[in-house]
Amino acid sequence: MSESIEPGGATTVLQAARPAVRAEGLRRTYGRGDAVVHALAGVDVEFARGEFTAIMGPSGSGKSTLMHCLAGLDTADAGRVFLGDTELTALRDADLTRLRRERVGFVFQSFNLLPVLDATENVLLPLRLAGRSPDPAWFDDVVRRLGLTGRLHHRPHELSGGQQQRVAVARALLPRPDVVFADEPTGNLDSRSGAEVLSLLRGSVREVGQTVVMVTHDPVAASYADRVVLLADGRIAGGLANPTPDAVLDALRDLGA
Template sequence: MPEPSHRATVAQTVRDAAHPAVRAVGLRKTYGRGDAVVHALAGVDVEFTRGEFTAIMGPSGSGKSTLMHCLAGLDTASAGRVFLGETELTALKDAELTRLRRERIGFVFQSFNLLPVLDAAENMLLPLRLAGREPDPAWREDVVRRLGLSDRLTHKPHELSGGQQQRVAVARALLPRPDVVFADEPTGNLDSRAGAEVLSLLRGSVREFGQTVVMVTHDPVAASYADRVVLIADGGLAGGLTSPTPDDVIDALRTLGA
């Protein structure tokens, strides 16, 4: 997997915006009761800057995926507050939260989550169609071209490689121009070459489009594509890194017992 670049980018011009893209205040998530209680998140305060690529890392069971799911409105917090820009997700009703996720949040998952009956173009446009919105033709063409999917638009998922399917998933996340793209182990089902392509695409979406990306990963090389790494252990913040290298990440995880 090639080494990423951390050169100054257009996205850096928006990093001093008044409000972070997403933040959590006193975030708690508890499972079970009594002696079986598990504190997956134990009062987390964290912010994610606009136009920045952040990786969340930690040992298995540290709460990193739970944190991302609560930040993205995919799971409900037991206590605390989550804000997307100035909108409090934790104060929204179910219908409002569903609409917000559809319009302002993009998702890229390990398993791609493409509908097998739809071709690549239809899968890309699905969130917009569900929201009753039409894609901006110039933006759609730009995203498709940059992701190298122009000659794959009529292919069904089973006709695409794993890397191509994940590129479709990245396009699907970017086309609505979301406030934040959340990526949950996006290279977990890919070989090293396809994984590098997807990470470069996410990195490029930050550099070229000013996109905000928050990624959960266990891979130090994947994390090194990020501007910043947030470390989680035992349901709480355990430090962080800026402009990380794979060796930096490995050393930091070693201190956490990962």
């Protein structure tokens, strides 16, 4: 069991034992009548601190819906979501917005960079929206780790897809969030750039204890994770520890994916 350093410097096993994010009895339904879709049908799941977890399943299994509910981007019909000890499902909209800004990082398939801002401005945007100043040493460390030192004054259209996703990863890591949620982060990248981004996410877990939860359909991408959570028909359908691409393929084949 890894330990966690409290802001005051005390190390406690109790803090490390609590999951970074968890869901209890999560249900989410779309549509009505004959068109009803039970995207989540009573999901109980936990994600450990300092761990890289991939969420996988067949198309329509509920994996993106689960991640969006865990991240506070979508509202469940029933059940509860906790970020640490904070119940997201009990928060008012304004408080939920503030929590997402301060304690959650996001990496999306489409990068979601603002085209009128350069790389530095895009990286700093969440902190500035929260009225916070960056830690210069941490900023320099993140930029160096992600290989962006020579690209900080470039706008998105002047960067490759892989470089744009590196900027998005830096933006997610800079506020030191409790959890980084990554939604198909390599979906718009070639295999080389995708591998680089996955290695960077893997490194953020191994080197600085970041918690990463990633939705992916790619068994190779999932093999970078510590654990795979499998979904089918809106329910937890199993999991894999220390996944390999072949083991993930076999598991998905068993689910009919």
